[in-house]
Amino acid sequence: MTQPDIALLLSVVDGVGTFAFALSGATLAIRKRFDIFGVLFLAFVVAVAGGVARDVLIGAVPPEAIARWHGFAIAMAGGLATFLAYPLVRLLSRPVMLLDAIGLALFAVTGAQKALAYGIDPVIAAVLGMISGIGGGMARDVLAGEVPFVLRTDLYAVAALAAGAIVALGSEMGVPPAWTMLLGASFCIFLRIMALFYGWRAPVSRWSRDHGPPA
Amino acid sequence: MTQPDIALLLSVVDGVGTFAFALSGATLAIRKRFDIFGVLFLAFVVAVAGGVARDVLIGAVPPEAIARWHGFAIAMAGGLATFLAYPLVRLLSRPVMLLDAIGLALFAVTGAQKALAYGIDPVIAAVLGMISGIGGGMARDVLAGEVPFVLRTDLYAVAALAAGAIVALGSEMGVPPAWTMLLGASFCIFLRIMALFYGWRAPVSRWSRDHGPPA
Amino acid sequence: MTQPDIALLLSVVDGVGTFAFALSGATLAIRKRFDIFGVLFLAFVVAVAGGVARDVLIGAVPPEAIARWHGFAIAMAGGLATFLAYPLVRLLSRPVMLLDAIGLALFAVTGAQKALAYGIDPVIAAVLGMISGIGGGMARDVLAGEVPFVLRTDLYAVAALAAGAIVALGSEMGVPPAWTMLLGASFCIFLRIMALFYGWRAPVSRWSRDHGPPA
Numbered sequence: 001m002t003q004p005d006i007a008l009l010l011s012v013v014d015g016v017g018t019f020a021f022a023l024s025g026a027t028l029a030i031r032k033r034f035d036i037f038g039v040l041f042l043a044f045v046v047a048v049a050g051g052v053a054r055d056v057l058i059g060a061v062p063p064e065a066i067a068r069w070h071g072f073a074i075a076m077a078g079g080l081a082t083f084l085a086y087p088l089v090r091l092l093s094r095p096v097m098l099l100d101a102i103g104l105a106l107f108a109v110t111g112a113q114k115a116l117a118y119g120i121d122p123v124i125a126a127v128l129g130m131i132s133g134i135g136g137g138m139a140r141d142v143l144a145g146e147v148p149f150v151l152r153t154d155l156y157a158v159a160a161l162a163a164g165a166i167v168a169l170g171s172e173m174g175v176p177p178a179w180t181m182l183l184g185a186s187f188c189i190f191l192r193i194m195a196l197f198y199g200w201r202a203p204v205s206r207w208s209r210d211h212g213p214p215a
Numbered sequence: 216m217t218q219p220d221i222a223l224l225l226s227v228v229d230g231v232g233t234f235a236f237a238l239s240g241a242t243l244a245i246r247k248r249f250d251i252f253g254v255l256f257l258a259f260v261v262a263v264a265g266g267v268a269r270d271v272l273i274g275a276v277p278p279e280a281i282a283r284w285h286g287f288a289i290a291m292a293g294g295l296a297t298f299l300a301y302p303l304v305r306l307l308s309r310p311v312m313l314l315d316a317i318g319l320a321l322f323a324v325t326g327a328q329k330a331l332a333y334g335i336d337p338v339i340a341a342v343l344g345m346i347s348g349i350g351g352g353m354a355r356d357v358l359a360g361e362v363p364f365v366l367r368t369d370l371y372a373v374a375a376l377a378a379g380a381i382v383a384l385g386s387e388m389g390v391p392p393a394w395t396m397l398l399g400a401s402f403c404i405f406l407r408i409m410a411l412f413y414g415w416r417a418p419v420s421r422w423s424r425d426h427g428p429p430a
Numbered sequence: 431m432t433q434p435d436i437a438l439l440l441s442v443v444d445g446v447g448t449f450a451f452a453l454s455g456a457t458l459a460i461r462k463r464f465d466i467f468g469v470l471f472l473a474f475v476v477a478v479a480g481g482v483a484r485d486v487l488i489g490a491v492p493p494e495a496i497a498r499w500h501g502f503a504i505a506m507a508g509g510l511a512t513f514l515a516y517p518l519v520r521l522l523s524r525p526v527m528l529l530d531a532i533g534l535a536l537f538a539v540t541g542a543q544k545a546l547a548y549g550i551d552p553v554i555a556a557v558l559g560m561i562s563g564i565g566g567g568m569a570r571d572v573l574a575g576e577v578p579f580v581l582r583t584d585l586y587a588v589a590a591l592a593a594g595a596i597v598a599l600g601s602e603m604g605v606p607p608a609w610t611m612l613l614g615a616s617f618c619i620f621l622r623i624m625a626l627f628y629g630w631r632a633p634v635s636r637w638s639r640d641h642g643p644p645a
Contacts, residue, residue: 029366035417037373038366044342052272057482059491061274062335069338086422120492123499127474138573143353145362147575151459151468158467202465207516244581250632252588253581259557267487276489277550284553301637358568360577 006178010106017103018071021046022078023089023096025140029079030086032144042140043079047071050135054111054128058118094196101192104160105185108133112164112184113177122168129164130157133188155195158202163188221393225321232318233286236261237293238304238311240355244294245301247359257355258294262286265350269326269343273333309411316407319375320400323348327379327399328392337383344379345372348403370410373417378403436608440536447533448501451476452508453519453526455570459509460516462574472570473509477501480565484541484558488548524626531622534590535615538563542594542614543607552598559594560587563618585625588632593618 025046029039048065055063065071082089089096111132115125134150134157141148150156163184170180194200240261244254263280270278280286297304304311326347330340349365349372356363365371378399385395409415455476459469478495485493495501512519519526541562545555564580564587571578580586593614600610624630 030420030423032362032367033419033423034366035368035373035419037376037417039420041366041372056271056486057492057496062272062333066272066335066339066343069336072338072342083420086420118492120496121499123502124496127502128496142357142572143363143366145360145575147462148573151464151471151573152462153465157471158465161467202467204463204465205460205469205513205516208460208463245635245638247577247582248634248638249581250583250588250634252591252632254635256581256587271486277487277548281487281550281554281558284551287553287557298635301635357572358578358581360575 010110013102013106014110015070015074016099017106018047018074019078020096020099020103021136022075023082024100024137025075026079026082027086027089028140028144028146030082036083039083040076040079042143043082044072044075045143046136046140047075047078048136049139050107050132050137051111053135054115054132057128057131058115058120060114060118097196098193101159101189101196102185104133104156104192105163105188108160108163108188109167109181109184112167113171113181116168116171122172125171126161126164126168129167130161133160133163153201155191155200155202159188159191159195162191225325228317228321229325230285230289231314232321233262233289234293235311235314235318236351237290238297239315239352240290241294241297242301242304243355243359243361245297251298254298255291255294257358258297259287259290260358261351261355262290262293263351264354265322265347265352266326268350269330269347272343272346273330273335275329275333312411313408316374316404316411317400319348319371319407320378320403323375323378323403324382324396324399327382328386328396331383331386337387340386341376341379341383344382345376348375348378368416370406370415370417374403374406374410377406440540443532443536444540445500445504446529447536448477448504449508450526450529450533451566452505453512454530454567455505456509456512457516457519458570458574458576460512466513469513470506470509472573473512474502474505475573476566476570477505477508478566479569480537480562480567481541483565484545484562487558487561488545488550490544490548527626528623531589531619531626532615534563534586534622535593535618538590538593538618539597539611539614542597543601543611546598546601552602555601556591556594556598559597560591563590563593583631585621585630585632589618589621589625592621 022043025042025044026039029042034042048071051065052063055061108129112125112129115128116122120128137150137156138148141150166184166187167177167180170183171177191200237258240257240259241254244257249257263286266280267278270276323344327340327344330343331337335343352365352371353363356365381399381402382392382395385398386392406415452473455472455474456469459472464472478501481495482493485491538559542555542559545558546552550558567580567586568578571580596614596617597607597610600613601607621630
């Protein structure tokens with residue numbers, strides 16, 4: 001593929017991920033009985049919070065997601081679709097989770113790459129890649145009064161961290177970013193699929209069990 | 216009115232709004248049994264969080280609310296008044312809600328105007344106006360372990376968004392800011408009064424009802 | 431002591447405080463049944479959130495805690511130690527609370543000093559010192575779905591605020607920072623010890639009691 005092709009592809013994948021993230025925010029907002037503006041707002045927050053947190057932390061202000069309205073428009077579309085056709089979105093929750101995994105993977109690798117481009121230490125760049133991916137989901141759960149799902153289960157944070165780490169490590173070793181981003185994203189999606197369809201889990205402390213059933 | 220008169224008026228209205236916001240933070244903190252420093256801190260957070268979030272996002276650091284101590288002093292006064300005379304503040308909760316609406320309106324229109332002045336896209340500037348208005352209330356509820364009231368009910372977020380949108384639209388159409396800010400703020404206050412006294416509500420998804428009574 | 435000695439001492443104290451903060455994050459994460467990555471992430475958040483918030487607010491980006499990986503490494507060590515030896519960490523909770531008080535004191539005085547160095551108003555610099563100290567604990571509790579402990583009890587926020595205020599006041603009066611930082615940190619640790627071992631508390635509003643037992 002030529003450079004413009006790749007840019008277009010990345011842009012499409014980014015849009016798909018943003019849309020899937022917005023669906024997850026809107027779905028939770030409806031469950032929590034937010035009104036339509038709360039639903040749209042939470043859709044927007046999930047779509048942009050991770051990237052916004054990263055950009056604020058590396059000093060890239062105004063954050064990309066705020067400087068342009070594309071992400072906002074996609075998030076509104078996702079929020080409105082969920083508000084109007086909630087049962088359909090729930091019915092499609094499995095496929096939507098795949099799109100969500102693609103968004104997570106893309107946000108994590110591009111987030112780590114951007115942090116590196118701003119001269120951030122590779123170890124921290126991997127963490128910032130993770131935050132780019134999971135920040136939206138964390139903000140969603142905190143605003144909805146839930147303990148962040150992404151920190152508890154389902155290889156969510158670790159899949160994003162692995163993607164960021166592969167990009168950061170590749171950069172240290174001089175591998176071209178396109179390769180490491182592709183590898184990192186693939187590995188992230190692989191981990192999420194294993195978690196969703198085969199029940200892979202990260203270990204929980206054996207002393208957690210003393211504290212009763214999962215919240 | 217002359218320019219200095221308007222500046223003075225804006226400054227007074229800003230102080231009144233800050234004070235009303237501080238009362239709402241302190242009231243919730245007392246209900247949650249925070250100690251006096253928790254009460255003062257929550258009063259401060261409600262008074263400044265929206266403006267601080269906006270300023271961090273548009274790159275105006277240190278944020279205005281942090282660069283000067285006026286907002287801090289007003290917030291302390293509001294927090295202390297609530298701590299010492301909680302029953303009186305509760306008794307006056309209706310009038311305080313009107314002051315709160317005035318604060319919301321002012322923060323939303325000045326927030327949108329400031330975002331525009333920093334070159335932010337008008338669509339996003341409207342959202343940043345909303346965030347300037349509702350950010351304090353969101354932070355208050357999250358810190359007190361509640362699902363943000365502003366996202367759920369009472370035309371709160373949408374009133375702030377409408378105010379921001381009127382300012383952003385007016386700027387696109389070349390209308391002088393003073394006019395659109397006045398119109399936006401008036402419309403925001405109107406929506407809040409309709410919500411408070413006539414029970415106007417934004418629609419909730421019909422599928423929200425399947426999830427039991429409001430949290 | 432010579433200058434390098436003091437720098438080394440500060441660096442050691444900073445590391446000890448970071449480690450103690452990480453233990454508190456990891457302990458709560460285990461109680462909440464987070465998986466190992468959630469545990470490490472929460473340890474990291476407690477260790478850095480206060481300093482990160484301060485640096486973002488004063489415009490010192492990328493924040494110190496993000497620009498270097500030392501804090502990250504110490505937080506990972508603390509998180510991992512808690513994951514593997516939770517009962518031991520709980521057994522040592524009293525000594526760990528002393529280390530935590532030392533971390534709180536150091537973060538508050540260095541935070542206030544850094545804010546002053548960035549030209550922030552002294553009143554606000556004291557508040558930013560407090561935020562440097564308590565920000566990690568606040569973020570910890572919000573992410574774990576709890577009402578922030580630091581706002582409710584135990585002279586936590588006020589000890590940090592007192593430390594910041596002493597530094598800010600000393601700077602106004604022209605006292606050398608080393609003296610005020612030492613005095614501020616000592617007073618902060620003193621207040622925490624009085625709270626932990628002698629039950630000192632800040633006053634709660636008499637109307638808080640009407641709202642039932644503490645949450």
